Amino acid sequence: MKLSQISINFDSDIEIIPFGESAILIEFGKGIDPKIHQKVNALTEYLDRHPLPGMIEYIAAFSSVTIVYDPIQVKKLQVDAVLGKDQLSYTILSTSVREILAKLSHKVDHTPRIVEIPVCYGGEFGPDLEYVAEYNQLPIDEVIKIHTNGQYLVYMIGFAPGFPYVGGMSEKISTPRRQSPRMSIPAGSVGIAGMQTGVYPIETPGGWQLIGRTPLELFRPNDNPPSLLQSGDVIRFYPISQKEYTEYKGEEQ
Template sequence: MLITNDANYELLPLGDSAVIIRLGDGIDEATHRKVGALTAYLEEHPFAGMIECVPAFASAAIHYDPVAVKKSRVFSESIHATIYETVCSRLQLILSAAELSGADTDRRTIEIPVCYGGEFGPDLSFVAAHNGLSEEEVVAIHTSASYLVYMLGFAPGFPYLGGMSERIAAPRRQSPRTVIPQGSVGIAGGQTGVYPVATPGGWQLIGRTPLELFSPREAVPSLLRSGDSVRFKPITKEQYNLYLEGAL
């Protein structure tokens, strides 16, 4: 375990060209803010040979080019037996300089319109029955919260959201669907998320959004990013179609 002035962290190898910086063990906003601060600092102050920083719940993966790192070694780094040691040494210096106190930063708020139930949310009735609620109550609870995007993963642009009420938590389906329609909003355990692309999945589907959350044609393909705040807005089927037509 390595120590900084702000918090404990751990450096771990990920294959032969990446390092995991673990800043905590749980899923909580304080740790996630530290991950966000570290990611922002590395994006502004990358070391020679760094490719990208990928944030997760309580850690970040730092991908690097071993050849570029080796070519950029300075004299003091010549004692390192491996490229991994050089990268860890550089990251220790960065971590000692970065401010990872977890202070809140400005956060984008993204509103996502959702048509709940019916053909768009075939599992809404199950989630309601599982929790002893009506479908309207599930929708009201789901749309009343503000959700934090902890990370993107599983599928391109898929947001893992924190902040859902346990009152509408539901287990995954026993038999996953082979295809989940793009834009489907689901619940699995105590989490909710949105399928940006059509893919197999086992989450309970409660609605669907007409918004395109992932577009590979764009310079920034994902609508959401780690650290964003998300709110869901209920819409009718007619409004859903108007969104698709670009009328809303």
């Protein structure tokens, strides 16, 4: 995908609030929206390049960024010389964030990383594919075609290590969660829940409708970072046969 330039308006509606004694929450809006996500991504990319002094980590969500920090380290950064009083660590950090947002260019060059994920659809790997097709009154092949034709923006990683929350799925294959969640879902399972699709990176309970499985490992604890997918990535699924799945799995191991 070619380099693209996006316009970002960091308006005054941004909220910065304390989040406990050692974190602040920066809210850019509400809901799942690509334009809000651009603001989240712009700040996190800046923090990757220029970590704030005292920052331990940041956590990106659909419409916000939480910065976890060491209050003692932050308080060492600045003293109010006029009043002769130490500023609160929250005040120091929130002021720094405001300054960063003010300096960030309204024109941001961004090239999303494309991650292609092979999926073996149906059969033992996708026991709910037939139900998804029946629910939406579509042939099974059409469900697979719609699912693989989508481009899915990764908004955040959560729930389980490496689990991507994505947007962009067609409402034509939207399907409610199962009434009774499964106690164990194999790693690599690709599912649908409402208007979302995703991949289970590890074995875990879950209630999504399973339509296939990927041999690709999304959670790699020995890598840095351990999650294959990151916020801002774009996922493309493509179909493979069970034979290709087995061969791919062998190569991964």
